[in-house]
Amino acid sequence: MKQNPFILTGYNSPEYFCNRHIETNRLINAIENQRNITLISRRRIGKTGLIMHVFDQISKNKSLIPIYFDIMGTTSLHEFAEVFSNAVIRSISRTDSAIKCLLKKLAALRPGFSFDPLSGEPRISLDIRNEQEVSLSLDLLFSLVAENKRSFVVAIDEFQQISSYPEKNVEAILRNHVQQTGNIGFVFSGSKKHMLSEMFSQPSRPFFSSTEMMFLDVIDRREYFNFIRSHFSKRGKVIQDDALNSIAEYTGMHTFYVQFLFNRLFSLFKNVSSEEVKQSMQRILNENQPVYASYLNLLTIIQYRILRAIALEGAVESPTAGSFLARYEIGAASTVSQAVESLARKEFIQNESGQWSLQDKFFAQWIRSKKGLRP
Ligand SMILES: Nc1ncnc2c1ncn2[C@@H]1O[C@H](COP(=O)(O)OP(=O)(O)OP(=O)(O)O)[C@@H](O)[C@H]1O
Ligand SMILES: [Mg+2]
Structure with missing residues (x-):
């Protein structure tokens, strides 16, 4: 069967990957020159695809091993360690003897080994019972990679997720590891611009100024x-x-x-x-x-009116401006800024280059096609 060239998940090969030459070269340059880098964009612009494309390009360099993992959905450092250990298996420990060696190294954490029923990939689970063991798991994993003679590039996708972990000093703990492992370059990536920018640009935060920042926009x-x-x-x-x-x-x-x-x-x-x-x-x-109709249940009347007005306009610089509020009969400016904040938090809208727009472009079309609708 012939492949549809417009792929919808993940990465296939350079043939189905459009452009991004400048961004690819910039990432490769950062990786090859041991500069850690943070990649930020709106949802679904192509961060993960770009990382995979860069990994595909650098795979020709056998002395540089890429490790990728996505921490979306993880809720603790414990789960972070588990996802990390699985990424290590996928990247460096594919042979039986290498897997045995990895399991031996992690023995203190009572590792379980199985194969993923869907993908058939080897899978490790760690039996981590307390905070000391969380810390031990990270020590073991980072040192396992650091002991290797080759160089690594570790991409951690949806990195903002670490802000929601319940353990104390998560950022400081990870920052320590990142700083100490000389043979690993890091690519941090995520779509929560606000959270990531704060993490890397506030002097009080452990990751302050620790990486180069790269913002990804639409393809030319x-x-x-x-x-x-x-x-x-x-x-x-x-x-x-x-x-x-x-x-x-x-x-x-x-x-x-x-x-x-x-x-x-x-x-x-x-x-x-x-x-x-x-x-x-x-x-x-x-x-x-049905999906769009269910979105409406998540909105108050005022939130919906703002959302609809932004969808009709396409992009709006100031949703609290008097002329905008009057044109769309939205209501008082005092309640609008709160509603805008709430819509942004729920990821219905986003602010890019000073303009508010709907995150889901098809949902915006749907709202436009149903102009008279009220929730
Ligand atoms: N340069 C490209 N050429 C062709 N398709 C691409 C390109 N970059 C990404 N895609 C496709 O676009 C879609 C979204 O890309 P991707 O998942 O990489 O975005 P993302 O920014 O990581 O999204 P999210 O914020 O949801 O993690 C995917 O279907 C992917 O295959
Ligand atoms: Mg992604």
Whole structure:
């Protein structure tokens, strides 16, 4: 079966990865020159894809071993250690003897070993019983990597998650390890810009000024259009300019939404004009209707009015400005800033370069198509 070139999860290969040349080179340069780096962007712009692409590029360098793990969903340092140990297994300990050696090193934490029933990947669980053992687990894992003769680059995705761990001094503990391991370069990545920026830019925080910062934005429109055209023409398909322009309009060129729409269009049509884009967009909105309707239950009337007004505008600089409030009959400015804060906290809206917009581009389209709706 032929691969749809517009992939929707993870990373496949350079062939299906669009552009990001400058960002890729910058990350590789930081890694090769032992500078730790923090990668920040809105949700679904392509942070994880970029890390995987960089790892794919550096995999030719056999003396540099990449270790990737995503700590989204972890709730404690204990779980962090477990996810880390599994990433170590995947990267450096694939042979039976290496796995045995790793289990021996972690023996004090009573490790269990199994295979993931879905992926078939080897999996370790650690029986960590108290704070000393949490600390021991990190000591063992970091020293295990540090003892290795090769160099490592460790990417920790959704790094802001550590702020929610209940243990004391989590940032200081991790910062210590990061500082002490000479043969490991770190890439920290996440989408909670506010939380990550604070972690790395406030003098009182352990990670203050400890890494280079890198903000990822949408892929250059011309480059993305060329990538799309080339994949269509490789399979004898046609994508018309009006289709590309209307996709740009619907998605704001936000990577995930562009990929999602093109995955559909590519699978359904041989020749795509703005008419096919409109049809597919409508179908996607219909499919998601129950999800979007349930979002509305999470909102108060005022929050919904603001959300709708921002969706109708596309992007809004100041949702508390008198003219904006009056145009959309939202209400008093005093209640609006609280509602904006709450919408941002619930990740319905985000502020990028001074403009508020809806995070979910398809949800924004759905709201636009249902202008008169009240929750
Ligand atoms: N340069 C690219 N070319 C083509 N597709 C890409 C590119 N970068 C990312 N993608 C695709 O876009 C989607 C979102 O990317 P990714 O998951 O990397 O974003 P993210 O910023 O890590 O998202 P999240 O904030 O949810 O973790 C995925 O389907 C991914 O395959
Ligand atoms: Mg990601």
